[in-house]
Amino acid sequence: ELKVEQNPLFLSMQEGKNYTIYCNYSTTSDRLYWYRQDPGKSLESLFVLLSNGAVKQEGRLMASLDTKARLSTLHITAAVHDLSATYFCAVEGWEYGNKLVFGAGTILRVKS
């Protein structure tokens, strides 16, 4: 069974600070996705990571993938209030028919 674990599950941080969200998964995969969800809204695609060593950046967010460690990170640089949301990672397991398995999500609150 493919398991995806995110930590922390809740993160409260001050504006201007840096932090990292971790996504660990239990099986071989080189396909990982990050999504953002605002309260009461749908999921918005942030990053698509499709190979070992992949790094993508958009604004204050940077995502990376280490398939050997089965780990992806979402790094937040100089947080601003607008980044407050829930962030999900999702792993595509080829032996599971390429379906996505989601982590439980990290609730991020950026305080001014």
Next chain:
Amino acid sequence: DAGITQSPRHKVTETGTPVTLRCHQTENHRYMYWYRQDPGHGLRLIHYSYGVKDTDKGEVSDGYSVSRSKTEDFLLTLESATSSQTSVYFCAISPGTSYEQFFGPGTRLTVL
């Protein structure tokens, strides 16, 4: 935004009644998915479709059935709703595996 609509957006029903949720896309994507979102569980796959009349079960398929008679429509049916099926249901689409999935606006279902 990807052209995905879900109907209804909100529904309150009683235990034992049948319920059908509809997902409609205008992107002509091959793959369509139904997820449920519950606190602490992230998103869990209920059923998915990889083409007209081609469907398969996901992680939490018990109590749900699906149908896809046209490329653009994917229906999720709860034959006899139970309180444990109270949740937010999201439809997603993608052109194929190893592509990001695009999510619809969600349907909030309450089973009393």
